[in-house]
Amino acid sequence: MQIYPCPFCGPRDETEFSFGGEAGNDRPEPAEKISAERWAQYLYTQDNPRGNSHEIWVHLTCDEVFVMERDTVTHEVIGTKSLRQEDAK
Amino acid sequence: MTRRYNAFSLIKEGLSGQKGWKPAWRSPEPKKQYDVIIVGGGGHGLATAYYLAKNHGITRVAILERGWLGGGNTGRNTVTIRSNYFYPESVALYELSLKLYEKLGRELNYNIMFSQRGVLSLIHSEPEMEMAARLCNAMQINGTDAEILDVEAVQELVPILNFNADARYPIFGATIQKRGGVARHDAVAWGYARAADAMGVDIIQGCEVLDFIKEGGKCVGVETNRGTIRANKVGVAVAGNSTVMAKLGGYELPIHSYTLQACVSEPIKPCLNTVVVSPPIGTYLSQSDKGEMIIGGGLDRVPSYNQKGNPPAAETVISGMLEMFPVLRQLRLMRQWGGTVDVTPDSSPIIGPSGVPGIYLNCGWGTGGFKAIPAGGWLFSHLLAKDEHHEISRPFDLDRFTKGSLIDEAAGSGIAH
Numbered sequence: 001m002q003i004y005p006c007p008f009c010g011p012r013d014e015t016e017f018s019f020g021g022e023a024g025n026d027r028p029e030p031a032e033k034i035s036a037e038r039w040a041q042y043l044y045t046q047d048n049p050r051g052n053s054h055e056i057w058v059h060l061t062c063d064e065v066f067v068m069e070r071d072t073v074t075h076e077v078i079g080t081k082s083l084r085q086e087d088a089k
Numbered sequence: 090m091t092r093r094y095n096a097f098s099l100i101k102e103g104l105s106g107q108k109g110w111k112p113a114w115r116s117p118e119p120k121k122q123y124d125v126i127i128v129g130g131g132g133h134g135l136a137t138a139y140y141l142a143k144n145h146g147i148t149r150v151a152i153l154e155r156g157w158l159g160g161g162n163t164g165r166n167t168v169t170i171r172s173n174y175f176y177p178e179s180v181a182l183y184e185l186s187l188k189l190y191e192k193l194g195r196e197l198n199y200n201i202m203f204s205q206r207g208v209l210s211l212i213h214s215e216p217e218m219e220m221a222a223r224l225c226n227a228m229q230i231n232g233t234d235a236e237i238l239d240v241e242a243v244q245e246l247v248p249i250l251n252f253n254a255d256a257r258y259p260i261f262g263a264t265i266q267k268r269g270g271v272a273r274h275d276a277v278a279w280g281y282a283r284a285a286d287a288m289g290v291d292i293i294q295g296c297e298v299l300d301f302i303k304e305g306g307k308c309v310g311v312e313t314n315r316g317t318i319r320a321n322k323v324g325v326a327v328a329g330n331s332t333v334m335a336k337l338g339g340y341e342l343p344i345h346s347y348t349l350q351a352c353v354s355e356p357i358k359p360c361l362n363t364v365v366v367s368p369p370i371g372t373y374l375s376q377s378d379k380g381e382m383i384i385g386g387g388l389d390r391v392p393s394y395n396q397k398g399n400p401p402a403a404e405t406v407i408s409g410m411l412e413m414f415p416v417l418r419q420l421r422l423m424r425q426w427g428g429t430v431d432v433t434p435d436s437s438p439i440i441g442p443s444g445v446p447g448i449y450l451n452c453g454w455g456t457g458g459f460k461a462i463p464a465g466g467w468l469f470s471h472l473l474a475k476d477e478h479h480e481i482s483r484p485f486d487l488d489r490f491t492k493g494s495l496i497d498e499a500a501g502s503g504i505a506h
């Protein structure tokens with residue numbers, strides 16, 4: 001069992017969290033002017049980094065969404081941030 | 090020197106101290122130029138090279154493998170072969186594979202120990218029974234074998250299942266694909282390797298691709314830790330590392346890498362003569378010829394290149410299995426491992442051009458690559474040789490994500506990812 005730090009609740013079991021996608025994949029706007037290629041890229045294309053990764057996670061028990069920086073090879077958690085902290089950077 | 094494997098050569102070598110066996114393949118130095126380079130010496134890469142030589146007469150082929158032959162997902166799966174999918178496109182693909190597997194041992198002169206002992210998918214509720222009927226009908230219409238079994242028939246086939254009415258996962262029936270089964274995974278890789286090598290394919294292990302060489306926007310070769318190797322076409326079949334190659338090559342993929350775990354128990358006496366799958370729990374169970382119970386399951390929930398796996402996913406699979414097979418509760422596990430699988434949004438593979446001229450893709454097989462090795466090789470070799478799709482691979486082109494013509498087998502046949 002791995003422990004992830006929720007920015008709001010502190011360290012909790014990995015089973016309390018759900019992966020929500022890669023961070024920084026913003027919805028292209030306005031939708032009616034977006035090409036099929038760009039829309040498919042937004043929906044489906046993954047960076048899928050080997051190593052350092054910025055990801056959106058949900059802590060299912062407090063329902064908060066946050067950003068986790070993680071290593072996809074070693075599974076080391078480098079840090080977590082609330083979305084407000086992420087926006088402020 | 091003994092090259093063919095048969096009863097006569099076995100007796101001859103037995104009487105002469107086993108000294109005449111040749112290595113099954115060479116370990117050549119890479120040449121400067123090939124017609125086709127295949128990145129990835131797993132089942133798909135090896136099968137592609139074999140069919141390039143056999144079906145298309147292209148033998149100036151190099152397979153570049155970073156580690157050792159068949160050491161990735163080809164050596165890490167739970168050896169199940171089946172074609173019980175929902176959509177016509179998928180059945181055409183996996184049925185091609187199953188048919189090739191049925192002849193493969195003889196064709197390669199290599200015993201792949203393919204045992205068509207049937208793949209049984211359990212049904213745990215009344216609504217699932219209805220969905221199973223839908224799936225079976227679809228499979229029959231698409232031309233593969235599928236049957237629905239009632240509880241009595243399941244009980245006859247797998248008496249060690251928990252049939253109690255108050256079981257956590259009650260059994261309402263099952264679907265069965267009788268032509269499905271298991272094969273020896275290493276033998277599939279080694280058989281293809283030996284046959285490809287005999288036709289002149291260079292299998293180069295310990296050779297890592299560091300970059301793609303491009304001239305005028307077209308890929309003309311690769312830089313490796315063993316020097317520059319040029320080729321007219323480069324086929325990439327590297328499963329979980331597909332997006333790592335995509336970054337080097339300058340194209341994009343809709344793939345996430347996840348860990349898929351499996352484990353085997355200590356060997357026990359024969360007690361299970363089919364492959365049992367429980368789709369909602371994601372548990373796969375079969376018994377090897379040595380007597381070990383081979384246990385597989387669903388994906389870890391965390392994107393990963395780790396090849397180990399986290400305990401919660403293993404616990405889900407094993408606790409589900411013990412609920413269904415109480416007789417196995419005393420069993421001890423011998424080994425546990427993980428593989429890095431390449432998961433697409435629609436749980437269907439990608440075969441086709443990458444978008445960069447000269448680079449071609451065979452990836453996205455997710456948890457189901459082993460069963461598809463012969464078809465993957467057959468179709469990918471067609472693409473590489475002719476620079477156009479085989480009709481069976483056409484729907485699996487990368488362009489389906491832009492067109493919205495996804496082949497969603499997670500929704501269709503309820504596969505585990």
Ligand SMILES: [Zn+2]
Pocket residue numbers: 006007008009010059061062063064
């Ligand atoms: Zn929380």
